[in-house]
Amino acid sequence: MEKINLVSGMRSTGKLHFGHYMGVITNWVKLQEEYNCFFFVADWHALTTKFDKTENLKQDKLDVVLDWLACGIDPEKSTIYFQSNVAQIAELHILLSMITPNNWVERDPTLKDMVKILKNKDENNSDNMPQMSYGLLGYPVLMSADIMAMNAGIVPVGVDQLAHLEITRDIVRRFNNIYKTDLFNEPKPKLTQVPLLLGVDGQKMGKSFGNDIKISDSEETTSKRIMQCITDRTRARKDDPGHPDNCEVAFKYYQTFADADTVCQVECECRQGKRGCADCKRQLGKIINEKFAPIRYKRQEFERDIDKVKDIIKEGSKKAAAEAEKTMQKVRDAVNI
Numbered sequence: 552m553e554k555i556n557l558v559s560g561m562r563s564t565g566k567l568h569f570g571h572y573m574g575v576i577t578n579w580v581k582l583q584e585e586y587n588c589f590f591f592v593a594d595w596h597a598l599t600t601k602f603d604k605t606e607n608l609k610q611d612k613l614d615v616v617l618d619w620l621a622c623g624i625d626p627e628k629s630t631i632y633f634q635s636n637v638a639q640i641a642e643l644h645i646l647l648s649m650i651t652p653n654n655w656v657e658r659d660p661t662l663k664d665m666v667k668i669l670k671n672k673d674e675n676n677s678d679n680m681p682q683m684s685y686g687l688l689g690y691p692v693l694m695s696a697d698i699m700a701m702n703a704g705i706v707p708v709g710v711d712q713l714a715h716l717e718i719t720r721d722i723v724r725r726f727n728n729i730y731k732t733d734l735f736n737e738p739k740p741k742l743t744q745v746p747l748l749l750g751v752d753g754q755k756m757g758k759s760f761g762n763d764i765k766i767s768d769s770e771e772t773t774s775k776r777i778m779q780c781i782t783d784r785t786r787a788r789k790d791d792p793g794h795p796d797n798c799e800v801a802f803k804y805y806q807t808f809a810d811a812d813t814v815c816q817v818e819c820e821c822r823q824g825k826r827g828c829a830d831c832k833r834q835l836g837k838i839i840n841e842k843f844a845p846i847r848y849k850r851q852e853f854e855r856d857i858d859k860v861k862d863i864i865k866e867g868s869k870k871a872a873a874e875a876e877k878t879m880q881k882v883r884d885a886v887n888i
């Protein structure tokens with residue numbers, strides 16, 4: 552039986568952090584055994600908000616792919632590409648934009664959140680950037696084109712993307728209805744079930760908050776960052792009994808990255824006041840560095856052979872374009888254009 556197509560993408564935000572690793576990439580690595588996976592860097596989507604900050608775009612796109620490859624996304628199993636290398640996606644986006652009612656996109660809650668964030672940033676920004684462009688309004692339509700171009704049956708996403716995907720399903724139904732076809736599958740979301748990893752300061756982890764640890768950070772930087780993690784704030788001295796449940800960053804990282812025995816030991820010693828937070832975090836830094844050592848090593852190997860990486864992307868883009876072209880021939884036929 553032929554494998555179902557799976558599509559997922561990430562915006563080109565540059566080097567990825569632990570949150571991406573736990574929340575997305577480890578999941579993708581497993582999915583590539585089961586599905587025909589298309590993983591792409593959404594560089595057009597990046598422009599919906601960062602159209603005026605493109606100085607680092609080329610490097611950011613490459614950095615995303617370098618992290619994927621280092622973490623085990625395998626070009627022999629999965630198709631890896633840049634969105635902007637597949638012109639068929641743009642063509643499909645135009646056709647979908649014709650059949651998408653304005654109010655479907657206008658009431659997309661995720662989009663509303665994005666605009667709110669932009670507005671907040673804008674208050675401190677003299678550039679006077681327009682808050683909602685035509686392109687940003689079309690964000691979920693472009694996302695639908697990404698998914699429908701590969702006629703995906705399944706789309707792994709985080710909860711914040713569910714609203715977009717609901718619009719995709721509506722657009723699929725509407726297309727099939729209007730053009731009297733069963734060309735498109737209704738793609739099912741596959742929610743990523745992972746504990747949310749917080750940044751070192753206890754807030755949501757994100758590059759723009761400056762509280763993230765990158766997959767590609769050096770051992771030294773990682774250790775330093777781990778020492779900045781907040782711990783149980785009610786604890787004054789190291790022989791005070793601690794509360795691992797209140798240690799939302801350091802202990803959570805243990806639960807995420809250490810083996811069960813270690814977690815158990817840390818928990819007991821902390822509760823009994825037999826473990827100081829500084830020592831505890833030093834050990835945590837070591838554990839995390841050990842875990843990421845092979846990944847970092849692999850990344851450096853790919854960095855040294857960047858032409859190979861560019862070839863992987865070129866080949867992947869060709870494959871993705873061929874798949875999208877297959878879809879587009881049927882689409883043009885259905886639309887009679």
Ligand code: TRP
Binds near residue numbers: 596
């Ligand atoms: N909007 C997604 C995000 O910000 C990225 C994305 C773009 C995507 N197109 C997609 C994800 C298609 C899944 C399928 O995370």
Ligand code: SF4
Binds near residue numbers: 782783794798
């Ligand atoms: Fe957290 Fe470790 Fe300190 Fe306990 S000893 S509060 S687990 S950092």
